[in-house]
Amino acid sequence: MDNHLNEEKKYEIKYSKTEYNQMIEVISEAESSNNLVFFIGAGVSISQGYPNWNEYVDKLIKYWTFHLEDLIDEEITTEKEVQRQDMLVLDQLLENRMDKKRKVDLVHHMIRKYTKISGDKVGSTKRFNENVLNFERFYFKDLPVCIEKNEILFHLLNLNATYITTNYDLEIENHFQKYAKKDIEILKDLSEVSSNLKANSVIHLHGSPDGNPDYFISSASSYTNLYYPNDENREVLRNFKQIIQDKSDPKIIFIGCSMEEDEVLSILRLAHDVEKDQRKEMQYYALLKYDNHLNPQIKEPHHSHFEDYMQTVKGVTVVWYGDEFSDLPKFCERLVTDVSLKREDNISNPESDWRILNGE
Template identity: 25%
Template sequence: MSTNPTASGKISQLINDNLVNEYRFYNQKSYQEDIDNLIRAFNSKDLVLFLGAGVSIDAGAPSWKELISKLVPKMLEVELKTKIDQYHIDEISRIYKNFNNTSPISLVSHVKNSLGSEFRTEVCNLLYANVNLEKSEILKGISKLCRPTRDNSGVHSVVTYNFDDLLERVLYKKDIEYASIYKDEQVPKARELAIYHVHGFLPSDGSLNHDKEMDLVFTEDAYHSQFLDPYNWANITQLSLLREKTCLFIGSSVTDPNIRRLLDVAHRKNKEKYHYAIIKKHLADEVNTEEIKNMLGLSIDVPDEEVKTGLEAVLEIINKIEEDAYKPLGLKIIWINSFDEIPKILLSILG
């Protein structure tokens, strides 16, 4: 291992300072232009919100991996034909979450088969177990955008990839009319904000837990079925909105293959149309400097701040590379350093 205390300087030397500064300037300029475009879309009621898991997680709902890790003990109870106490449920969930390398979506099919008719009920119970709507500033910001205005500005509709009814509950408290759309042939009324649950809907009252007409895109076969069916109502709805409106992705990394495919198809039809996604940057402060030193063969005596300075330059370029990778899909990135910035961005769109 190298013990050269100046070795970390090589990190910075890999990046031309002018290039980094140019990107930072571009990023700041682009940020304001993107916000201005979103304001114009809002003012003409051309704005559609696409909501990912991060929105629900902000209110206390489990992440995808957490949800599956909590379903595994439920599956074991059925297969072992014995009741597992809460302590061991938590232990099994923690172990599974940390050590399982199986594709989550492929495992769910096995869990679903084991739980049978109770699968949706168990998912529903876990979704809402730790929800606290009052703590979610993101949902509060979204609800403010969704409030009807006298001048016919505002949000045209919402597309959500989440099963929950958290947004609906927040809108209900604010007396905002909405319609939850979760299957074909459902149509909102003129005054209602359409909320399209394109992966299915499990409201907190459990009323749809046994609705056989509703598709819940939670297993591998269900995901593939939706992905491969160009006439699926959810695909048609998303593609129509992506072609005709200005869309803002919130709480989503936009890595889902079906979402990216639909973005690609829409952008091929109209190269001038761009959409936006709020995505958190890679930050040097979140990297373990000891691991970086070990990886690069640096002396442990190299100051952490020196390592972070080099990392900052590299991560700026990584962010730029990722930003450029989204552009062929017609997607522009609004970078944030913290998820706490999302409500502020949403309020800035209100003007």
């Protein structure tokens, strides 16, 4: 045990110590009851060379500027050659200040133009679906990463949990296969949701390169269908709702998420079932970077105000993992160590055994 204690002191918890200790208790209990959910955002994958959202859209536009020709089949497609003005349209789109999600809509509309088959609506749709994720397959699946081992994922996968991600890359499942050696269930998009998910599951909330293009969330219209559905397209929301409702008391930990997108928080609220959730203790934690570069006079009030806002308005407890992104892998290592220690203490604690036997 002394060796474990020495190990855990390698990384010091600088901020949010009370919230951190409470989170360790929550994670330990949630892991043992299949209620632990890690919500993985883009910040986790950036160290391996993957883009943030803005970079993704820019690279998508650049890719299709020079790959429209790949969509043409002179025997069947309406377009027989790439029009120069269409390349210029994409060039201009790159510089335009419109919403990034709307830019994706316009790129997809250009792809539809070059996959259209005269007089064949079904064939046109099929050809579009076969090609619309060409860039994503190349960039997020086929292109080798800069760094093979993601230290954040390497540590987190020691815990039994459901891993929900908005990322298009396949690094969570890759790390499961390379390092964790666990039996896992992979949902490439929300069309594949089924009941009774395994304890170790990877769910691509926004889809993946090998998933169903209809469930790939990147454009303004696809975001609307997922996060603000009307009566005609509630299937995606129902599928996500099932993931949350299958857990008795979900505990969700956001990692690598800026928490600036209200869509993510809105879908978690929409996934609630009012009657069922009255008997649940759903809790949310967000691991965020402490801004230690602010003016000393406002640094603490700023963070305190933000914490209070997130807790009061969003229902999320903020835990500051450090003041540099490089602190996050070390924080995750410490977190996993402390949860493991807590697990060992619970196993060796007679009072805990008595409570388990008595169903408490």
